[in-house]
Amino acid sequence: MLRNQVLFLLSFCLLISFAQATPPKVAELSIKNGSKNVDSDLKQIEITFDQPMQKGFAIVKVGGNFPGSGERGSWKDDKTFIFHVKLVPEKSYRFAINYKQYNTFRNLQGEPAKSLWVRFRTNKSNGTTAVQATPNVPKVISITPKNGATDVDPNLAEIVVKFDQPMSGGRSMTGGGKTFPEVTKIYWRDNKTFVAKVKLFADHQYYFGINSPSHRNFRGKNGVSVDPIRVSFKTRKAKPGEDANVMPATPPKVVSITPKDGSLGVDPNLKAITITFDQPMSGGRSITGGGESFPEIINKIQWKDSKTIVIPVKLKPNHEYRFGINSPSHKNFKSRYGNPVKWRRVTFKTRGFNEQEVDEHYIAIGSMRIVSAIEQKQAWRKLGELLTTKYAYQDRQNFDWQNICESMATKATAPRTAELLVAKMQWLLAHAQDPHLGIVLDGESSGTYISSTEGNANIQAVLKSMSRNQSHGKHIISAKTSDNIGYILVSTLSGNTGQLEKHFFEALNEVKDSHAIILDLRTNSGGDEQLARKIAGCFIKGQAAYAKHITVDPTSDTGFSPVRTRYFNQNDLGPSYTGNIAVLMGNRCMSSCEALLLMMKQAPNATLIGTPSRGSSGNPHRHQIIDGIQVSLPSWQAMTLEGVVFEGIGIQPDVLIETKLKDFKDADPVFEAAIKFLQQ
Structure with a gap:
């Protein structure tokens, strides 16, 4: 008896399941399938299903003449879909409702609708035998300010658009750039009146669209879109003594950054970098930089509003980060009025994970x-x-x-x-406190100490003061001053050294006819010492000693090898230069860049100008701790040619230029000092 009851219940449940799984089908079309007398002025076709549907859809073009207008369809209710069409007289059309893998017309249980081919032909253009009346298209009955007005009050606070019938509540106020009104708020005053609160500038031309061919969300309750309208108006000049807004002529400024520029101990769990500007922005961006110090961006970058951009990131613990807001060659952070943000570099350092965070994170x-x-x-x-x-x-x-x-x-x-x-x-x-000391886990190296260094360069100001600026790859720039002093910026010795060598040769060829050259290394933190030798080799004849070192040797009594001297040679493969050279340096110069500074000290006409370098040169080697974990240890003590260990001290310039960070706001006093030195 119990067994029979169970079987009955199972059968009943299966019957219910089969009943619920019935695929949906088209119950009604607003035109007759196969009709040869459809009104050519028809704007939409309604497709009604026999059961409630999900909000997806699949109107498929498979050969033949497709009637779609390009406007995205919409659901009138949970069973009826509106397909927007654009027809011409006396023409045959066809389309499919779901087709093969394109089957997103589905019911609430996820079952796709049965595929249906729809075919029809339009009648002649007089429309006297139409099978369906054209839906009532909403019309604009008034706009404040009037379309084409040329004397609009710049203190006008609202743009108002009134329609002749109740609207759906959507909107497509289209346009952009400096001619688009700055909108602060949008709302519907009633179901026929759209309001955009605005901030206008005096004596300025404005344009905006009410809908466009691709954006048609101003539509009536009947689902029909307003035909696109382009609106233009111009504000009058400000009257004497009138408090009217004037379009900003100055570049936008950064008013806040999260985390703060230069901050230490930043939470490594921070999920996003946020930058806020003092003016509405264009929506573009140039977040510049690269390498290990550039934050890992993990998702889509978005503008929170017209002034604030949000950059989703994944940060490492105990790590120093750098990125740029614009650069000399990338200036897409600009105001909506076309003025780019001045290039600036942002730095911050994260704190280490605590024990609980480390376990939870990994x-x-x-x-x-x-x-x-x-x-x-x-x-x-x-x-x-x-x-x-x-x-x-x-x-x-x-x-x-x-x-x-x-x-x-x-x-x-x-x-x-x-x-x-x-x-x-x-x-x-x-x-x-050794930047070359690192830990390696499963092949991935992490530094243990990155100090926050205050730079002594404003490259943007330097390049602005010169002509013939030319980029050679990403890391080398050449230029000339008006009085024929050449300039070469070398920002790294790391990466594709063959390309860097080629690009340096190109830069030197551009300026080698100058009566003096500035070699700017202030933003260079090292890389490949062999590349440094090839660069310095363009400025000497024959061979020159430039540095000394001792290497760790546990078998010796001192723990080190005898003192060894390093040499570099004239580079016969590249251009040469024998005129006066000013080498710009600072405390961001370290590692192989410090070797390059020592080489340039041996060039007969070179003078080092700036502040002392970082003082960090390690030639690190990896050593196994346990399986999967290694430590990277500096293997030598680097010395000047006089035998002085400069770790933690740095290379000293020939001409010391003491500066403060504020000195570089709109100028570059180190570069200016080098120009004066070479002119003298």
């Missing part, structure tokens, strides 16, 4: 690699051994690395993620 992204307490102890002791025997600057901060790492090993009493172990090692090694 578990959330799917990392479940666990390091046992025993492995952690082994890792800490191995790190202590490597710091004591392989680190060239182990004594610079007077730390007892072996004992510190042993102390960390004794605290390892429970399993942890590998990422947390690496984060703790980064925290410890940051105390060495």
